[in-house]
Amino acid sequence: xxxxxxxxxxxxxxxxxxxxxxxxxxxxxxxxxxxxxxxxxxxxxxxxxxxxxxxxxxxxxxxxxxxxxxxxxxxxxxxxx
Amino acid sequence: xxxxxxxxxxxxxxxxxxxxxxxxxxxxxxxxxxxxxxxxxxxxxxxxxxxxxxxxxxxxxxxxxxxxxxxxxxxxxxxxxxxxxxxxxxxxxxxxxxxxxxxxxxxxxxxxxxxxxxxxxxxxxxxxxxxxxxxxxxxxxxxxxxxxxxxxxxxxxxxxxxxxxxxxxxxxxxxxxxxxxxxxxxxxxxxxxxxxxxxxxxxxxxxxxxxxxxxxxxxxxxxxxxxxxxxxxxxxxxxxxxxxxxxxxxxxxxxxxxxxxxxxxxxxxxxxxxxxxxxxx
Numbered sequence: 001x002x003x004x005x006x007x008x009x010x011x012x013x014x015x016x017x018x019x020x021x022x023x024x025x026x027x028x029x030x031x032x033x034x035x036x037x038x039x040x041x042x043x044x045x046x047x048x049x050x051x052x053x054x055x056x057x058x059x060x061x062x063x064x065x066x067x068x069x070x071x072x073x074x075x076x077x078x079x080x081x
Numbered sequence: 082x083x084x085x086x087x088x089x090x091x092x093x094x095x096x097x098x099x100x101x102x103x104x105x106x107x108x109x110x111x112x113x114x115x116x117x118x119x120x121x122x123x124x125x126x127x128x129x130x131x132x133x134x135x136x137x138x139x140x141x142x143x144x145x146x147x148x149x150x151x152x153x154x155x156x157x158x159x160x161x162x163x164x165x166x167x168x169x170x171x172x173x174x175x176x177x178x179x180x181x182x183x184x185x186x187x188x189x190x191x192x193x194x195x196x197x198x199x200x201x202x203x204x205x206x207x208x209x210x211x212x213x214x215x216x217x218x219x220x221x222x223x224x225x226x227x228x229x230x231x232x233x234x235x236x237x238x239x240x241x242x243x244x245x246x247x248x249x250x251x252x253x254x255x256x257x258x259x260x261x262x263x264x265x266x267x268x269x270x271x272x273x274x275x276x277x278x279x280x281x282x283x284x285x286x287x288x289x290x291x292x293x294x295x296x297x298x299x300x301x302x303x304x305x306x307x308x309x310x311x312x313x314x315x316x317x318x319x320x321x322x323x324x325x326x327x328x329x330x331x332x333x334x335x336x337x338x339x340x341x342x343x344x345x346x347x348x349x350x351x352x353x354x355x356x357x358x359x360x361x362x
Contacts, residue, residue, distance in 0.1 A: 016099055020106030025301040055085060056262040057304075059110025060100055061093070064083050 007068040008048040012040060016062040023054035023063060085118075092117040092127065094147045101145055103138060106300025108259035108285030112206055113142055115262055116175075119269035130173045133162040135187065138213045138287075139179035139206040156187025159194040159203060166199055170343050173273065174201035181211045181219040184240050188220070195249035198278045199342045203251075204269070205242055205280065208287035216290035227294040243282040247335045252277025254335040256314075258284040260307040261331060268333065277341055284311075284329065 010031060019038035028051060033043035040054075040063075054063045082090075089095055093113075103109045120130065127148050134143040136155035143150035149172070153161040158176040166174045183191050183205045194203070210228055211217040218228035218235050221242065225234045243256040253275040257265040265283065272279035286292065286303035297303050312325050314332035 018100065018105035020300050022106055022300055022304065026304070056114065057111055057259075058114075059103065059105075059107050061089055061095075061110065061114060064086055066083055 006050060007046070008050040009066045009068060010042050010045055010048060010054075011064040011066060012042070013062045013064070014039060016060045018060055020059065022057050022059070026053055026057065028053070088117050088121050092120065092147055093145055098145050102141055104289045106286070106288060107138070108208065108283070109138055109142065109206060111259040111262060112139075112204070112265070112283055112285065113145060115265045115269055116142075116204070117146070118266050119273060122266070122270050123273060125173060125273075129171075130175060131162070131165050131169075132175050132177060133158045133165070134177040135179070135182040136213075137179040137182050137211070138208075139177055140182065142177045156182050156185070156190060158182065159187060159190045159201075162201055163194060163197075163199055166201055166343070167346075170200075174199075175204060175273065176201065177204045177206070179212075180205060180207040180209065180221040180240075180242065184220045184242055184245070185211075192245070192249040195246050195251040195278050195280065197342050198250065198252055198339050200276050201278060202269075202272050202275075203246075203278070203280045204272075205282045206285050207242055207282055208285045208291060209239075210287050210291040212287045212290045216294060222291075226291070228291075229294070241329075243280065243334050246280035246282070250278075250339070251280045251335070252337055252339050253279035253333070254282075255280070255333045256282045256284070256329065256331050258307045258311055258331060259286065260304050261311065264331070271333065271336075275336070277339055284331075 017039050023040050024032045024034055029047040031044050031048050032040040035041045052065050055065050130148040132143050132146050132148045133151040133153055134140040135153055135158040143152045151161055158178050162174045162176045207221050209221050211219050216229035218231045220240045222228055222235045224238045243254050246254045253272055255268040257268045268281055272281045284307055286300055288298055288300050288303050292298045292303050310328045311331045312328050314330040314334055317325055317330045
């Protein structure tokens with residue numbers, strides 16, 4: 001049986017976002033576009049592979065990647081603990 | 082709640098001080114994120130950590146992290162940290178400094194702290210310029226680069242902080258960048274866990290001052306520069322010297338065992354106490 005593809009949700013906390021554009025520029029799957037203020041907007045959420053590059057590189061702690069159906073705990077870290 | 086959100090709620094003063102004061106895209110925020118993940122992996126609680134910082138953009142970090150924090154005078158983060166470590170050896174000391182703070186104003190403190198080998202961690206965020214004060218050239222501004230006080234190009238040559246720390250005698254020396262974040266997490270984790278003086282130099286982007294004056298003016302361009310100019314330290318030995326000209330090595334540069342100052346000091350105290358007891362009639 002084929003392994004079920006993992007799905008991810010992108011949560012952006014706009015109160016802290018400063019529209020630096022790092023997440024938009026470096027996302028390997030072009031998940032984000034920019035709105036009229038230059039802030040990231042999820043335009044292609046299904047393409048997300050959960051690499052968490054944006055989460056790690058957001059200088060303002062404004063992005064959280066959540067795996068759909070995962071329990072949450074122990075998941076925001078990437079890699080084994 | 083996701084793990085990363087729990088960390089933000091636990092380790093950051095998220096309800097008081099955010100959004101932080103750093104420019105959009107500044108690497109300091111990335112380093113702070115890396116630091117809290119590394120501390121979480123080590124299983125340290127907030128009360129076990131003292132975060133001392135100096136002056137400058139990087140010095141603001143002690144304001145945002147919810148540990149025992151100390152915002153010290155310019156260049157003196159390590160000296161304050163030394164005092165705390167000697168008084169309360171059970172605490173984990175982390176000093177966060179910028180490049181000017183550590184090697185300019187506090188240059189002597191830095192090399193002598195490395196030589197003394199007290200068990201603490203120095204995190205030096207190197208953005209190659211004095212960002213907060215208006216873009217004056219710092220001891221790490223490259224030769225020929227432009228700054229507010231070097232409008233015709235910098236005439237001086239740059240310090241290489243990690244190599245300086247190796248020569249000064251630090252137990253653990255590593256270099257990371259704000260682009261290579263998972264590796265930076267591991268370097269910080271190793272550095273904090275190391276028993277001895279550890280130095281982690283983190284190359285960061287100051288697009289507001291350094292980038293603007295050197296035609297690299299946005300965070301994305303500067304991040305790409307970091308990505309393209311980093312050479313893993315383990316590979317650098319096999320490459321031709323010409324091919325790594327103008328680049329920098331990242332990874333662990335030195336990891337060695339040296340007697341820790343506090344242990345040596347305890348030994349001297351025990352010997353002195355014994356002698357005093359023997360001398361009594």
